[in-house]
Amino acid sequence: MDKYFEMIRIRFLMMLAYRTNYYTGILIYSINIGAYYFLWSAIYGSKEHIVGLSMTQMTTYVAVSWMARAFYFNNLDREMAVEIMDGRVAIELIRPYNYLGMKTMQGLGEGVFRLFFFSAPGLIIVYFIFPIQFTWDPSVWGLFAISILLSFLINTELNLLTGITTFFLYNNSGLIRAKRVVIDLFSGLLLPISFFPGWAQEVMKFLPFQGISYFPSMIVTKGFSHHQALEAILQQFVWVILLFLPIQLLWYFAKKQLIIQGG
Amino acid sequence: MENVMEVKDLRKEFKAYSSRTGLKGAFRDLLTRNYKVIPAVNDINFSVRKGEMVGYIGENGAGKSTTIKMLTGILTPTSGSIIVNGMNPHKEREKFVQTIGVVFGQRSQLWWDIAVQESFRLLKKVYKVSDADYNNHMGHVIRTLDIEPLLDKPVRKLSLGQRMRCELAAALIHNPPLLFLDEPTIGLDVLVKLKIRDFLKEINEKYQTTILLTTHDLSDIEALCERVILLDEGSVIYDGALKNLQEKWSEGKELKFQFLEKVDITAVKVLTSELPVKWELEEKEQVFTATVEDSGELISQVIAKVVAAYKIKDIKINETSTEEIIRNIYEKGAV
Numbered sequence: 211m212d213k214y215f216e217m218i219r220i221r222f223l224m225m226l227a228y229r230t231n232y233y234t235g236i237l238i239y240s241i242n243i244g245a246y247y248f249l250w251s252a253i254y255g256s257k258e259h260i261v262g263l264s265m266t267q268m269t270t271y272v273a274v275s276w277m278a279r280a281f282y283f284n285n286l287d288r289e290m291a292v293e294i295m296d297g298r299v300a301i302e303l304i305r306p307y308n309y310l311g312m313k314t315m316q317g318l319g320e321g322v323f324r325l326f327f328f329s330a331p332g333l334i335i336v337y338f339i340f341p342i343q344f345t346w347d348p349s350v351w352g353l354f355a356i357s358i359l360l361s362f363l364i365n366t367e368l369n370l371l372t373g374i375t376t377f378f379l380y381n382n383s384g385l386i387r388a389k390r391v392v393i394d395l396f397s398g399l400l401l402p403i404s405f406f407p408g409w410a411q412e413v414m415k416f417l418p419f420q421g422i423s424y425f426p427s428m429i430v431t432k433g434f435s436h437h438q439a440l441e442a443i444l445q446q447f448v449w450v451i452l453l454f455l456p457i458q459l460l461w462y463f464a465k466k467q468l469i470i471q472g473g
Numbered sequence: 474m475e476n477v478m479e480v481k482d483l484r485k486e487f488k489a490y491s492s493r494t495g496l497k498g499a500f501r502d503l504l505t506r507n508y509k510v511i512p513a514v515n516d517i518n519f520s521v522r523k524g525e526m527v528g529y530i531g532e533n534g535a536g537k538s539t540t541i542k543m544l545t546g547i548l549t550p551t552s553g554s555i556i557v558n559g560m561n562p563h564k565e566r567e568k569f570v571q572t573i574g575v576v577f578g579q580r581s582q583l584w585w586d587i588a589v590q591e592s593f594r595l596l597k598k599v600y601k602v603s604d605a606d607y608n609n610h611m612g613h614v615i616r617t618l619d620i621e622p623l624l625d626k627p628v629r630k631l632s633l634g635q636r637m638r639c640e641l642a643a644a645l646i647h648n649p650p651l652l653f654l655d656e657p658t659i660g661l662d663v664l665v666k667l668k669i670r671d672f673l674k675e676i677n678e679k680y681q682t683t684i685l686l687t688t689h690d691l692s693d694i695e696a697l698c699e700r701v702i703l704l705d706e707g708s709v710i711y712d713g714a715l716k717n718l719q720e721k722w723s724e725g726k727e728l729k730f731q732f733l734e735k736v737d738i739t740a741v742k743v744l745t746s747e748l749p750v751k752w753e754l755e756e757k758e759q760v761f762t763a764t765v766e767d768s769g770e771l772i773s774q775v776i777a778k779v780v781a782a783y784k785i786k787d788i789k790i791n792e793t794s795t796e797e798i799i800r801n802i803y804e805k806g807a808v
């Protein structure tokens with residue numbers, strides 16, 4: 211296990227090596243939160259509630275979902291695609307570790323870095339600028355913590371799955387981009403799932419995406435009751451396990467037909 | 474002695490796609506693509522004993538790197554069997570790679586953006602090396618390769634030769650009994666090259682490390698390997714002592730003369746007409762080369778005749794170089 215923790219540390223160091231990326235990241239996220247705040251103010255107008263969420267809850271939802279995104283989001287699919295396309299994956303395969311496990315740990319290192327140096331300070335800044343209300347109930351934050359960890363796992367598994375397709379498709383940048391749009395849209399980042407038409411909500415129940423952003427954000431804005439929150443976490447957990455299977459299967463075939471590019 | 478590597482009927486085929494010409498061709502390519510199956514490695518057999526240093530050589534595209542990728546468990550063979558360190562590399566990859574070290578000259582295995590010592594630290598954890606072993610073994614490696622001052626620099630700031638020494642050190646962190654080196658001396662200066670050669674010799678003697686080495690610099694092979702395996706278009710065309718190859722293919726000795734005065738080649742030819750000599754003249758430098766059989770008697774006679782007739786500016790006696798021997802073999806495509 212040691213080696214996997216060491217990898218988290220290395221990723222931390224790598225993030226520190228590129229600090230400027232990190233400052234621009236804060237800026238982009240703040241702009242996004244601001245833009246969505248003004249958009250939703252316009253939509254709410256004088257209305258108190260839309261689909262059970264107050265304007266304050268909505269603002270909190272937007273802030274929390276962007277900050278949570280900083281934690282679960284990573285570019286592992288693109289990194290894998292690059293490593294496979296230029297043949298660097300060969301180096302990964304001469305190491306006594308599990309490639310996908312290591313990739314997950316790199317994603318986690320990146321996520322933890324952003325959580326501490328990005329989301330946490332970001333949330334404090336946003337808290338003073340926009341009318342946001344946080345609960346101080348530790349059980350809610352506890353559930354939130356579990357929930358975003360599961361978000362991270364679901365999102366990472368989807369990334370690994372997309373990344374592995376590079377072995378078969380060779381150039382899958384289109385697929386990677388499509389996946390990103392689908393996740394931003396259907397995860398509830400841009401629009402809470404409860405705002406979707408009824409039939410679409412029904413369809414979403416059978417897809418893993420709402421477990422990425424909608425569930426944790428709803429938990430922290432208290433849009434979910436305690437019971438609903440537990441149910442959501444259970445559902446996330448089931449998806450983490452379900453997604454594990456196709457990854458193992460695809461990985462098995464990928465290794466068989468792997469061709470290393472370049473001498 | 475036991476075999477650390479046994480390769481039987483090993484084969485790897487690649488699909489080589491070819492594009493059709495023109496717009497119509499491009500559309501047809503979308504549906505079905507033309508391809509040919511090319512055997513990059515064509516049913517090869519060999520085995521390597523513990524402690525051997527083997528030179529694995531061949532022209533560009535002969536299949537050397539492909540073989541190494543199969544031996545290290547990266548690629549799955551199309552057919553054939555490989556047993557290395559008692560394991561099937563591809564099947565038991567994670568356990569197997571713990572027992573080997575690999576350097577790919579054209580690819581870095583250190584993390585680009587972080588200091589060399591951070592990479593080492595991670596690799597130390599990855600290979601589960603104890604602190605005592607690490608300090609003991611790596612301390613020595615770091616001193617011998619002279620990389621102490623490089624350790625706190627990020628890899629992207631190192632020169633090629635500096636990086637390559639660090640790469641070699643990284644491959645040795647777990648002191649593996651078997652080392653694969655794919656062009657480890659590519660682009661290195663003479664001093665670094667010598668340093669790396671000495672170092673490889675040293676670990677080979679000290680730990681009985683088995684080394685399989687590919688390179689296009691035959692002086693590396695001459696300095697390190699008693700045995701060579703010669704590959705041509707995916708097939709092994711020679712496997713044996715380098716010395717035998719030199720003896721068998723050596724084309725005698727070359728005597729190179731330069732004279733103080735202007736000399737005519739036909740005059741020289743007449744001078745030695747009773748002896749079995751082949752003369753050649755290199756016009757620009759006015760170097761006269763006599764190729765003779767490798768016999769002391771004959772060489773003395775040729776030199777005596779020439780020296781008696783003309784004033785000498787320079788004279789050299791050369792053996793056919795390994796480089797020439799290998800070039801001849803490549804050209805013929807057989808031993």
Ligand SMILES: Nc1ncnc2c1ncn2[C@@H]1O[C@H](COP(=O)(O)OP(=O)(O)OP(=O)(O)O)[C@@H](O)[C@H]1O
Pocket residue numbers: 469470471472473487488489513531532533534535536537538539540
């Ligand atoms: N990914 C690939 N796809 C298709 N063909 C490949 C691939 N990799 C290698 N080949 C082919 O396999 C053959 C052997 O390649 P390999 O890299 O093993 O040569 P090599 O002996 O290492 O040559 P060099 O001395 O240039 O490094 C070449 O003809 C090459 O075109």
Ligand SMILES: [Mg+2]
Pocket residue numbers: 473537538539655
């Ligand atoms: Mg090669």
